[in-house]
Amino acid sequence: MKIPEQLRREVWEANLAIYRAGLVTMHSGNASGVDRRRGLVVIKPSGMDYDKLRSEDMVVTDLEGRKVSGRWQPSVDLPHHLYIYKHRPDIGGVIHTHSNYATSFALLNRPIPVYLTAIADEFGAEIPCVPYADNQGDHMGEGILKYMGNAPAVLLAQHGVFTFGATPRAALKAAVMLEDVAKTCHLALLLGKPRPLPAKEVRKWYERYHTTYGQTRR
Secondary structure, three states: OOOOHHHHHHHHHHHHHHHHOOOOOOOOOEEEEEEOOOOEEEEOEOOOOHHHOOHHHOEEEEOOOOEEEOOOOEOOOHHHHHHHHHHOOOOOEEEEEOOHHHHHHHHOOOOEOOOOHHHHHHOOOOEOEEOOOOOOOOHHHHHHHHHOOOOOEEEEOOOEEEEEEOOHHHHHHHHHHHHHHHHHHHHHHHHOOOOOOOHHHHHHHHHHHHHOOOOOOO
């Protein structure tokens, strides 16, 4: 079976990016991507420091978790990634981090409401918090799917963060943006009680951001 080399590189780059952005430390967390046509998943190897990772270190498995290619063992979080890919065919990339500010909300079992226009822009809805689930079987994956809303991110109580996207790069963007807005919200909550934006305003900001923001190819 042909190994998706482009996807392997994209996943490697996403793993390096979450480390460089300070969303993970040492070897915690992981990024993955799926090749739907071939039924293959590429993910970070277990317990390997980010500053030592190379593209060829990424592990390739099938959607049942059987290793297809790679020298190392896949991340222990592979079952959660697989569960998401199996049940959400629209998702092509998954990121898992323990980023500090977002995880501080997860520690308190608190969602992040749409306090900021930046949250409305990127996420379009509050970031839900999944009640605590242990790491056995599909418990975590089931919780993520049950509580996942319209936003491409969830918090996991007393654990960390999962973000999603059509590609690993899109999931990476969600992870970086989530930590950025979580930091602002965390700081604001030290000073007072911010109010969420009205739903009508959230829709306006989200629609503008996703229809007119950025450049279009000519």
